[in-house]
Amino acid sequence: xxxxxxxxxxxxxxxxxxxxxxxxxxxxxxLCDVCxxxxxxxxxxxxxxxxxxxLTGLMVQKxxxxxxxxxxxxxxxxxxxxFRNSGLLGCSHDYDAFEKALVPLIERAHEGASHHIGxxxxxxxxxxxxxxxxxxxxxxxxxxxxxxQYEAAARLRDRIRTMEH
Amino acid sequence: xxxxxxAKKPGAWLRGDGPMAEIVMSSRVRLARNVAGYPFFxxxxxxxxxxxxxxxxxxxxxxxxxxxxxxxxxxxxxLDQQVLVERHLISRQHADIRGSRGLALSxxxxxxxxxxxxxxxxxxxxxxxxxxxxxxSEVNRIDDRIESRVEYAFHxxxxxxxxxxxxxxxxxxxxxxxxxxxLKLTGEIERVFRAAKDMRLAVRGLFGEGTEAxxxxxxxxxxxxxxxxxxxxxxxxxxxxxxxxxxxxxxxRRTLLADRLTALDDRVHRSLGILRHARTISSEETMLHLxxxxxxxxxxxxxxxxxxxxxxxxxxxxxxxxxxxxGTRMTGEQRSVARAEMIRRRxxxx
Numbered sequence: 270x271x272x273x274x275x276x277x278x279x280x281x282x283x284x285x286x287x288x289x290x291x292x293x294x295x296x297x298x299x300l301c302d303v304c305x306x307x308x309x310x311x312x313x314x315x316x317x318x319x320x321x322x323x324l325t326g327l328m329v330q331k332x333x334x335x336x337x338x339x340x341x342x343x344x345x346x347x348x349x350x351x352f353r354n355s356g357l358l359g360c361s362h363d364y365d366a367f368e369k370a371l372v373p374l375i376e377r378a379h380e381g382a383s384h385h386i387g388x389x390x391x392x393x394x395x396x397x398x399x400x401x402x403x404x405x406x407x408x409x410x411x412x413x414x415x416x417x418q419y420e421a422a423a424r425l426r427d428r429i430r431t432m433e434h
Numbered sequence: 435x436x437x438x439x440x441a442k443k444p445g446a447w448l449r450g451d452g453p454m455a456e457i458v459m460s461s462r463v464r465l466a467r468n469v470a471g472y473p474f475f476x477x478x479x480x481x482x483x484x485x486x487x488x489x490x491x492x493x494x495x496x497x498x499x500x501x502x503x504x505x506x507x508x509x510x511x512x513l514d515q516q517v518l519v520e521r522h523l524i525s526r527q528h529a530d531i532r533g534s535r536g537l538a539l540s541x542x543x544x545x546x547x548x549x550x551x552x553x554x555x556x557x558x559x560x561x562x563x564x565x566x567x568x569x570x571s572e573v574n575r576i577d578d579r580i581e582s583r584v585e586y587a588f589h590x591x592x593x594x595x596x597x598x599x600x601x602x603x604x605x606x607x608x609x610x611x612x613x614x615x616x617l618k619l620t621g622e623i624e625r626v627f628r629a630a631k632d633m634r635l636a637v638r639g640l641f642g643e644g645t646e647a648x649x650x651x652x653x654x655x656x657x658x659x660x661x662x663x664x665x666x667x668x669x670x671x672x673x674x675x676x677x678x679x680x681x682x683x684x685x686x687r688r689t690l691l692a693d694r695l696t697a698l699d700d701r702v703h704r705s706l707g708i709l710r711h712a713r714t715i716s717s718e719e720t721m722l723h724l725x726x727x728x729x730x731x732x733x734x735x736x737x738x739x740x741x742x743x744x745x746x747x748x749x750x751x752x753x754x755x756x757x758x759x760x761g762t763r764m765t766g767e768q769r770s771v772a773r774a775e776m777i778r779r780r781x782x783x784x
Contacts, residue, residue, distance in 0.1 A: 344473075345473045345474075345477040346477075347477060355476065356598055357474065357476045357552065357597045357598055358474055358597055358598070358599065359473055359474055359476060359477035360472075360473040360474055360477055361468065361470065361474075361587040361589070361595045364589055364592055364595055364599075364602075371599060374599055375592070375599050375602065375660065378599060378600045378657070378658075378660075379602075379603065379658045379659065379660035379661050380634060380658050380661065381661070382603075382658070382660045382661020382662070383591070383592075383660070383661070384591055384592075384660070384661060385589075385591065385592055385593025385594070385602075385603045385604070385660055385661070386661060386662065386663055387593060387603060387604040387606075387662065387663040387664050388574070388577075388593075388594075388604065388663075388664055389588070389593075390581050390585075390586055390588050391578070391581065391582070392581075392585070393588065405663060
C-alpha cells in the first residue's frame with residue numbers, strides 16, 4: 270500500500286526520511302518526488318545543465334590527447350605515441366618537441382623537479398653554473414630556515430644577495 | 435686481457451674489503467651521457483652507431499693512465515658476453531641488443547664504460563664495500579676527461595639529456611649491493627623495503643634490473659636524478675639511507691646472537707655442511723648457503739673461511755663463469771655437478 274505524500278497529500282510518497290529534531294525526537298517524513306524537490310530535500314534534476322557542455326569538456330581533453338599523439342619530432346621523426354610505447358626518446362630535440370607532454374612526466378619521475386641544478390659541462394662556462402648555484406643556495410636557505418638555523422640562514426641570504434647583484 | 439683471463443679471477447667489487455664490507459658487498463655510481471649531434475641509440479642508424487662507437491673508442495681510452503681494454507661486443511661470443519653480465523660490467527640489455535656496441539674496461543675492472551647501450555655512454559665505477567665519495571670523484575674525473583674531447587647533449591633546463599626521461603638531469607644512478615640475512619631471518623626486511631620505497635629508492639635483487647629481490651642480496655638505488663646536485667644525491671645515500679639499513683642489519687644480527695644462537699649456528703653450519711659435501715647444486719641453492727656463510731663469518735661462527743673466498747664463489751659459480759673455467763659448454767645438470775665440485779674444492783670439503 271502506498272503512503273500518500275504528507276505535503277500535497279495527492280501523490281504517493283517515494284521519499285522516506287527520519288529526521289532527528291534538535292530536541293532529540295525522531296520525526297518521520299514521507300514525500301513525493303515533486304514535493305521533496307520543492308522542499309530542497311532532493312536535488313532537482315538539472316535538465317538544463319547542457320549535456321553538450323560536459324561533452325565539450327571531454328572533447329577538449331580528447332583533442333589535447335590527439336594533439337599530443339600527433340606530435341612528431343622534426344629531427345628524429347619519433348612520434349609521441351612511439352615514445353609512450355617504448356619509454357625511450359629518439360634524440361635531444363625530443364625534449365623540446367614534446368615539452369608540453371614531457372614536463373608533467375619528468376616532474377612526476379623526479380619529485381616535482383623540472384630544472385637541473387647539478388654538474389654543467391665546462392664548455393658552457395660560468396653563467397649557467399652561477400644560476401644553478403643560486404637555485405642551490407635558495408634551497409639551502411629554505412632548509413636552514415626550516416631547521417631554525419638562523420645564523421646559517423642569514424649567511425646564505427647575504428651570499429644570495431651578493432650573487433644577485 | 436682476454437675474457438678467459440677475466441673469468442678466472444674474482445671481480446674487483448667482490449674483494450670483500452672496503453668499509454662495511456660485511457653488509458655492503460659493493461657500491462656503484464654510473465653516469466648516463468649522450469653525444470650531441472647524434473640521435474639516441476634507438477633512433478641511430480647502424481652507420482651512426484658504428485661511427486659513434488669508433489669516435490668514442492678513441493676518446494675513451496686514456497693515454498698514459500694505466501691499462502685499458504676495449505671490447506667490441508658484436509665480435510665476441512655470447513658466452514663471453516654473459517661473463518661480462520655476471521661480473522656486472524655490462525647490462526643484460528647491453529649484451530642482448532644488436533649492432534655496434536662496446537665496453538671500455540680498466541684492467542682492474544673498477545671502471546667499465548658501456549658504449550651504445552640505452553644511452554651512448556654509461557660510465558660506471560664499481561668498488562667493494564661502501565665507498566661512494568671515492569667512486570664519485572673517480573667517475574666525475576673520467577666524465578670531465580671525456581667531456582673535454584666530446585660534446586655531450588646538454589639542455590640548460592633539463593641538464594644531461596638521456597634516452598629515458600627518468601635519467602635526465604644528472605644522469606646519475608647510485609647503487610649499493612646489500613647483504614641483509616639478519617633482517618631476512620628476523621622478518622623485518624619488508625619494513626626496510628617499504629621505508630626505502632617511501633624515499634623513492636628502487637630495491638632490486640642481486641642481478642639488478644628486471645629481477646625480483648630474492649635471496650638475501652638487494653640492490654638499492656636512487657630514482658630521482660633531476661633537481662638535486664650529484665653531491666646531494668650521494669650524501670642522502672651515504673648519510674641517511676645506507677647507514678640506517680646497516681644499523682638495522684647489525685641490530686638484527688645482534689638479536690640473532692643474543693636470542694637465537696643455536697638456531698643461527700645450526701643454519702650456518704648446515705649450509706657449510708651442504709656446500710662442503712653436495713654432489714650437485716643449483717645456482718639458487720648455492721646463493722642461499724653462501725649467504726649463510728657470510729653471516730657466519732661476520733658473526734665469528736665460522737673461523738676457517740674469509741669473506742673474500744666466499745665472495746669469489748658467488749661469481750665463479752655463475753653459469754657462464756663455470757663454463758669458461760671448464761673450457762666447455764655444459765647443460766644445466768652438468769653445471770650443477772661442476773658447481774658442487776668447485777665449491778667442495780674451494781671450501782676444502784671432501
